[in-house]
Amino acid sequence: MSGVARAGLTIDIIGGVDAAQPIAVVPFGWQGPAMNPPQDIAEIISNDLRRSGLFAPLSRSDMLSRPQDGTQINYRDWRLLGTSSLVIGRMTAADEQYTIQFQLFDVNRETQLVGYSFTVQEKELRRIAHQISDIIYETLTGDKGAFNTRMAYITSKVWRTNNVRYYALYVADVDGHNPQLVIRSRHPIMSPSWSPDGRKLAYVSFENRRSMIFVQDIFTAERRRVAGFKGINGAPAWSPDGTRLAMSLSKDGNSELYVMHVASGKLQRLTDHRAIDTEPSWSPDGRNIVFTSDRGGKPQIYQVSSHGGKPKRLTFEGRYNAKPTYSPDGKRIAMVTAQNGDFRIAVLELDSGFVQILTKSRLDESPSFAPNGSMIIYATEYLSRGVLAAVSVDGRVQQRIALDEDGDAREPAWGPFLTTK
């Protein structure tokens, strides 16, 4: 089984943003009671676009002018700066309501590509900025943007007041802002998984002194235990239709994969092997499950039909490949791969078997795709702390995600597209 070799290249990406599209997002005009607007909309948009790896926003200090409406644009200046796209906007405030207008221009053709106006309350301003980023992204790339989405993640920190370590599950905007507590515990919490409608999280909690799987509605905080069998209850993963959870249970001897019908609690066993079988991830069409198994002696990635059957090995390079997760188009899987003792995020092309390593640190783990497949968030170590980071799916742009909380952050899980009213 492990004797089968497969040709495949492993490439390290060395950064650089040469292929990124130049764009300028001019600071938005402001009319309101305060000296400065409560949010710098243009900066939020610039950061979103830069993080995608597809855009290189012009620095403000390089801007020759700061137009606030179409008549003020000197296209020649922007062409001189090599800017092909230009975003301008205005924000006004009255009676606690904020009106934001923005326009996107094609500098070379000197035409407006898109323009919108929104009226919202102050707490919605960041969300509107992310929606504008989504509109710009979709207009210029043809793909849906995923900036107005959320992530779940785990934190672990020792409270100074009582010197006790607490574990918490948070949901925040995917740029790290607006963290909201889902659950906090003195016992470890791990492995958050989003339901496809973005309403529920499945996760593992040790509150009963061993691992058990819970499902919680993130809006009502209603929670229930779905798996508390003897042994390990771990690695919950929602099916794409939201009716089932794949999981790893050791109730029958050692870690095996099962699929649970959530409403009835009915279990179907998928694997039967004395090795470890864990970390399931569903293909977007729900037909297959990829998972980690060391049945070949070392942890590698396998695929099995979601109805069971004979697993097929997918990874052959390297001594440690684990925690696979399907891309939204089902063509790739992201995973953790060991390289000379360092753990990195890699992407495997399922058709070709081609593996590309995307990250460069020592302890990278828990990759999670954006719902549009453009980026991957993951956990890494920086200055001896656990932090979250994002990498564009081509590996060109990496950045750390700043969080308000101190302590360690880990296990980011990128949520689905938000269905807006």
Add this chain to the structure above:
Amino acid sequence: MNALTRSLAVLLPVVMLWGCTTTPSPVDTDATAGGDAAMTMGDGMADSGMGEGIEVGGVQGAGEFAGDPLQDPNSMLAKRTVYFDFDKSDVKSEAREIIEAHARYLSANPSVSIVVEGHADERGTREYNLSLGERRAKAVQQVMSLLGVSNSQLELVSYGEERPAAMGHDEDAWAMNRRVEFIY
């Protein structure tokens, strides 16, 4: 030199006297204490944890620990952690001696049960490490059951990499974290 011999001559009888008078009538104990001593005593333990119903004899003369072997800092039973290699669950030879000591104690005290807690270092993925921690705990359980410990005396729990013993991010810390702990 002279001073030392003199003081030893004074001290020794005192130690012996203490050993004779305060040890509650030892029955058939041997010098290494541990499981053999406990085996002949006691009728099980109370829920409070340990000690009740067990009387273990100290040894005449040499000043060894007199009390429950679980409390003896020089006993193998004082060692409550065994360590593993990366991504491995094979019980290493240095761990075997510790596991055997606990196994002897447990088979001599069938009413005592312990938690066997498996852990992993932070390298690799979290759920795989959760399973790896369980596999390590099971490897220890297997050795113990070969030595006569009933599975009902062992509660197996894995914390994976979620509860490290050492907080660093280097091999020194990782070596401390790849472990199985015995919790009495």
